[in-house]
Amino acid sequence: MEERLVVIGGGPAGISAAIAAAELGAPVTVIEKNAYLGGRPIEENYASLTPYLESAEEVMGRLIAQLTSFENVDVLTSSKVVGASRDHAPFELDVLTGSATSKVEAASVIIATGFTHFDPGRETQLYGYYEFPDVIALQDLEAMLKEGKVTRPSNGETPQRICFVQCVGSRDRQIGNEYCSKVCCGVASKEATEIKLLIPSAEVFIFYIDMRMYGYWENQIYWPAQEKHHVQYVKGIITEVLPKDGKLLVRGEDTTMGRPMEVLMDLVVLSVGMEASPGTRQMAALLGVKQNKYGFIEAANSPLDTVSTSVPGVYAVGAALGPSDLEDCASSGGLAAAKAVRDLHALA
Ligand SMILES: Cc1cc2nc3c(=O)[nH]c(=O)nc-3n(C[C@H](O)[C@H](O)[C@H](O)COP(=O)(O)OP(=O)(O)OC[C@H]3O[C@@H](n4cnc5c(N)ncnc54)[C@H](O)[C@@H]3O)c2cc1C
Ligand code: SF4
Structure with a gap:
């Protein structure tokens, strides 16, 4: 059996890694549990991507077309790794596709199984995500923006007052997610801009603890959202969302003014954070790879080697x-591909 480089997960990071390895001439197998490639941007119907508001479907479509154009790449969709002998390379993987299992010999394995969205209905969350139809999450708004129509789910009307609540499920010691989810300030600002382009008469607010717009996103997303599109940024902590007179009463504290705040909104968007996906947890356990306390895979030699795990x-x-954002996916994908191709040569 030919030894291959196996990538588990066909989202932006897995595809980037597979393309880089294929460009270096390695035989690559991509194993994806869904019936299609593209990861969260396709599964969750993202409308557009930072920073240029390009269609997510087009960007991912180009990447997928590039991947599938390589003769040395096999893509197994609707497939999962269900068993692994992992004592030493090469690894033997049992792959379940439909009801059939097959064996794949892997010189090295790249885990690209991604994240899941924080569930805003979980404990301590008093935002009414499952109670009030007009409380939605970032990914729900992406799907509306993709359709080109933002409405109040409760009655189909066009919302005139919309707010984003930042840091839902992130930077929260009570629930044990102390980390910052990194992309939600940028994604919320991008979505707020898209709402203003779609509904110019709407008032759009972003309630934030800190605005974390790293690198070039500051100029590319944040300042245009504020200065050109008049998105209103309010430093504050939102504690509760309640129904009132057919609208939503958003309650919290304006931390700049140091006083309680109550505002009525038509639509509330929760900027939910990222958590390790069940697939990431399962693959880490199956391959014996060390995870951090949040369930994400721990890079064994960070900060300058961000992709090697505790298992050679x-x-x-x-x-x-x-x-991570898409740039992180591309850069970690490239680095992992280089290391995995090196392993393949070492075994040859
Ligand atoms: C609402 C929202 C909007 C965003 N917009 C942007 C943006 O505009 N710009 C930006 O830079 N970033 C954005 N991001 C971040 C971006 O979505 C992530 O950086 C990116 O999706 C991560 O890619 P990934 O391939 O690591 O993981 P994922 O996208 O999660 O893909 C993982 C893949 O692995 C598969 N998988 C999982 N488990 C298994 C298994 N056991 N076996 C086989 N396959 C498996 C999944 O089906 C999936 O296809 C956004 C995030 C959110 C929440
Ligand atoms: S990126 Fe912004 S919204 Fe997301 S967790 Fe970090 S500070 Fe909060």
Whole structure:
């Protein structure tokens, strides 16, 4: 059996890793549990991507077309790794596709199984995500924006007052997610901009603890949202969302003014954070790779080697390592591909 480089997960990070390895001439197998490639941006119907508001479907479509154009790449969709002999490379993986299992010999494995959205209905969360239809999450708004129509789910009307609540499920010691999810300030600002382009008469507010717009996103997203599109940023902590007179009463504290705040909104968008996906947890356990306390895979030699894990020959990329944006996916994918191809040559 030919030894291959196996990438588990066909989202932005897995595809980036597979393309980089294929460009280096390695035989690559991508194993994806869904019936299609593309990861969260496709599964959750993202409308557009930072920073240029390009269609997510088009960007991911180009990446997928590039991947599938390589003769040395096999893509197994609707497939999962269900068993692994992992004592030493090469690894033997049992892959379940439908009801059939097959064996894949892997010189090295790249885990690219990504993240899941924080469930805003969980304990301590008093935002009414499951109670009030007009309380939605970032990914729900992405799907509306993709349809080109933002409405109040309760009555189909166009909302005129919309707010985003930042840091839902992140930076929260009470629930044990102390980390910052890294992309939600940028994604909320991008979505707020898109709402203003779609509904110019709408008032859009972002309630934030700190605005964390790292690198070039400051100029590319934040300042245009504020200065060109008049999105209103309010430093404050939101504690509760309640129904009132057919609208939503958003309650909290304006931390700049140091006083309680109550405002009525038509639509509330929760900027939910990232958590390790069940697939990331399962693959880490199956391959014996060390996870951090949040369930993400721990990079064994960080900060300058961000992809090697505690098991030689097994690498992790993208959001399997922790909150990440698409640039992180591309860079960790490239690094893991280089290391995995080196392993392949070492075995030859
Ligand atoms: C609402 C929202 C909007 C965003 N918008 C942007 C943006 O505009 N720009 C930006 O830079 N970032 C954005 N991000 C972040 C971006 O989504 C992530 O950086 C990116 O999706 C991570 O890619 P990934 O491949 O690591 O993981 P994922 O996208 O989660 O993909 C993982 C893949 O692995 C598969 N998988 C999981 N488990 C298994 C298993 N056991 N076996 C086989 N396959 C498995 C999944 O089906 C999936 O296809 C956004 C995030 C959110 C929440
Ligand atoms: S990126 Fe912004 S919203 Fe997301 S956790 Fe960090 S500070 Fe909070």
